[in-house]
Amino acid sequence: MSTLWYGGTIYTMRREGETVEAVLVEDGVIQAVGKEDVLRREWQHKITEEISLHNRVMYPGFVDSHLHLIGHGEKLLRLDLTEAKSGEEVLRLLKEKVNEVEEGEWIIGEGWDENQWENPYILHRRQLDEVTTKHPLIIKRVCRHALIANSRALEMSGFSAEVQDPSGGVIHRDEDGTPNGFLLDQAQELVTAHIPLASEAYLQKALTVAIDDCIKHGLTGGHSEDLNYYGGFLRTYETFKRVIDGEKTKFRAHLLVHHEVVDNMMELSEEVRNENSFIELGSVKIFSDGSLGSQSALLSFPYHNDPSTNGVAIHSLEKLKSIVKKAREYGRTVAVHAIGDLAFEYVLDSIEDYPPKKGQRDRIIHAQILREELIERTKKLPVVLDIQPRFVVSDFPWVIGRVGEKNLSYCYAWKTLIKEGILCAGGSDAPIEPISPLLGIEAAVTRQSLSDGKVYMKEEQLSVFEAIQLFTIGSAYAISQEDKKGYIEKGYVADFTVLEKDLFKVKETEISGVEVIYTVIDGVIMYKQ
Incomplete structure (x- = not known):
């Protein structure tokens, strides 16, 4: 046929x-x-x-090169705080949620971002206590590198003034040393480890909702990192296999494998690892730092707004190198989260000491704060930079206050990277940013801030063609599958995104509003408007 x-x-x-x-x-x-x-x-x-x-207009299927599928589904199912315009609005939404759940049940809010508030500040656990002391309550920052917990959640987690900062994490405290509920990076696990394990039915629902939403927005696939959470590798991997059955649901899920569960993956036979053609097990995922919003991205200089810190190293350089070395012993590539320039430098050091096998490519995810010499080193390595264009319009202008004007030259420098011949892929980091690839394409082209409407670093704007490539051939490069994905060409997979209008002909500021007509995966229409 x-x-x-x-x-x-x-x-x-x-x-x-x-x-x-x-x-x-x-x-x-x-x-x-x-x-x-x-x-x-x-x-x-x-x-x-x-x-x-x-x-209508057909393109190769759009693929999100970096997201968290189950996390995206959870955001759709849970209390979404991304649109809250103040701390007071966050508290009001939480009070409404309290009335919907039984006493003692955990309440989890997703996506608050104080940088989008007129009066930015960090909520204190006592303010969350005013919402409820009968429920353990946490609210996750939009970056997912920070959370705030109320006293009930801290007590259930065994918190006291004597609890020390874990490696790769920070516990913020009041002047008397008492934890104030604000936890960064690895410190979050001191609380999240006590959240009851999600049921299999919940995981399947979250993943199903997420994939349906991806397909509705024109995505034919995504590179997702979920496997170290939700009860461990095998439980989460089985959820993917149940939801993406290749018949009722077709979606190309390329799964990064967190370094803490890579042993579990390697215990599976090759046959089991390859039994579902729509699910691939990919690079070893590593975090080297946190986020700019939470001031845990690792910089080579002090934060402009807070000179007392330059961020958080999730791992020491020696530890990071040892994780990369272990990945190589398994014959695997690595995909490393690095937002700050010092974190990026650590990643380069590690890859240079332990390069991948010939023909393989690593990826460095985010690559937001760079320096000229880091770009020069990157050009010599077999790596893809996995960027999130939407971060530009979300992070400016507040990011300037974090890094300072003098350090901006190579920040979010997408055009520079492409001009230098560095392969780049495009993702959303959903649930951090909205899932729509059209929002990412528009952001890469316009660089127009959501908060003040200004265009930042105009010289780094991409052409529409370059921006679309991030989500087509760029995502294929990231997994070394450019010979069968990313173009409409003989021998390539029949994955298509069909839009109402031509992205090359609409106004740049109207790209995100173009409607998806069809999403075609494996030659089958999985979404039709």
């Missing part, structure tokens, strides 16, 4: 402006592209289905 797609604009994305009239698909693979009349003539005895685009 072969399907002919025709009747619209079809961008191959192989070269800027290159289009074809029709695409012929069979068994989930593109068999031919070209002129409609030629394909009809050459394949007339095999075409069993024809689908007209009705003047």
Whole structure:
């Protein structure tokens, strides 16, 4: 059975402006592209289905190169605080939530961001106590590198003034040394470890909701990091296999494997690891620092707004190198979270000391704060930089206060990276940012701040073509699959994102508003408007 797609604009994305009239698909693979009349003539005895685009626009399937699928589903299911405009609004939303749950049940809010408030400040546990002392309550910051817990949650976790900061984490305290509820990075686990284990039904629901939302927004796949949470590697991996069955639900999930559970992955046979063609086990995931918003991204200089700190190293350089070395012993590549320039430097040091096998590529995720010499070193390594364009419009202008004007030259420098020949992929880091790839594409092109409407570092704006490439061939480069994903070309997977309008012809500020008409995965329409 072969399907002919025709009747619209079809961008191959192989070269800027290159289009074809029709695409012929069979068994989930593109068999031919070209002129409609030629394909009809050459394949007339095999075409069993024809689908007209009705003047819509087809692109290679958009893929999010960095997200947390179950976390995205949880955000959709839980109390969402991302739109709150003040601490007072956060507290009001929490009070409403208290009335919906039984006494003693954990309450978890997602996504508060004090930088989006008119009066930025960090809520104190006592303010959360005013909401409730009958429920353990935590609220996770938008970056997920910080949370605030009420006294009930701290007590249930065994907190006292004597509790020491864990390696790679910070416990904020009042002047008398009492924890104030604000926990950074690894310190969060002192509380989250006491949250009751989510049921399998809940995990499946969260993942199902997340994937449905991805597909609705035009995503044919995503590179997700979930496997060290929710009860461990095997339990979470089994959830993915149950939800993405390859029949009812098709979605290409490339799963990063947190270094703490890589042993569990390697215990699986090759047959088990490869039994579902829609689920791949990928690089070893490592965190080297935190986030800029929580001031835990590791910088080579003091924070401009708080010279007492330069951030948090999740691992010492020696420990980071040992984790990379272990990944190499397993024959695996690494995918390392690095936001600050010192964290990025540590990652380069580690990869230089323990390079991947010939033909493999590592990835460095975020790469927001860089220096010129770091870019020069990166050019010599087989790495992909996994960037999140939406961070530009969310983080400016407050990020300037964190790093200072004099350190901005190589911050969020997407155009510079591409000009230097560094491979880049595009993601959302959902649930940190909204899932829509169109929002990411628009952000990369406009760099227009959400908070004040200004364009920041205009010289780093990407062209529409470059921005779309981040979510097509860029995501394919990140997993070394550029020979079968990322273009509309013979032999490539039949994954397509079909939009109402042409992104190359609409106003740049209107890209995010373009509607998704079809999401096609493995040649099958998984979403239709």
